[in-house]
Amino acid sequence: MSITTKTGDDGYTDIIGGKRLPKNHPMLECLGTIDELNAFLGDAKSALSDSSAAGIIEKIQKDLFTLMGVIAGMPVPAEGMGEEYLVNLIEKLEAELPAFASFAVPGANPASAKLHVARTVCRRAERRMISLDFDKETKAVIVPYINRLSDLLFLLAQKEAE
Numbered sequence: 001m002s003i004t005t006k007t008g009d010d011g012y013t014d015i016i017g018g019k020r021l022p023k024n025h026p027m028l029e030c031l032g033t034i035d036e037l038n039a040f041l042g043d044a045k046s047a048l049s050d051s052s053a054a055g056i057i058e059k060i061q062k063d064l065f066t067l068m069g070v071i072a073g074m075p076v077p078a079e080g081m082g083e084e085y086l087v088n089l090i091e092k093l094e095a096e097l098p099a100f101a102s103f104a105v106p107g108a109n110p111a112s113a114k115l116h117v118a119r120t121v122c123r124r125a126e127r128r129m130i131s132l133d134f135d136k137e138t139k140a141v142i143v144p145y146i147n148r149l150s151d152l153l154f155l156l157a158q159k160e161a162e
Contacts, residue, residue, distance in 0.1 A: 015027070100158075123150050
């Protein structure tokens, strides 16, 4: 089977459930931004010095595939998106890192800079996400997840910069 299907040559693409949307549809903008985030996370993961942080990123990358499915119309997983996992990691990192007195300037080292890029793409994904019309239950699960994720990426970047 070839990767080239030519079904998108008309400016439309298929999503879950057989629905076709124009490639500039807001949902596809959101999905594309999360895909971009996933790629930047992979780039950051390849530069990390801490293998436990790489494992965290790996789990998040897998969670993002689930998140994309939910955005495209799949049901929210029974266990949710894993926001509690992110909150626990955030609390752990906050306890380990010094208190912040000002904004962080990205670029302390390549891995930290890559995590900051991923963080900014995550914030863009959140902006795209909140512009979509989700039911209350779905929105209550996916928006907090992506918001916590950007917080976690900030802290991981700070930890990597130490």
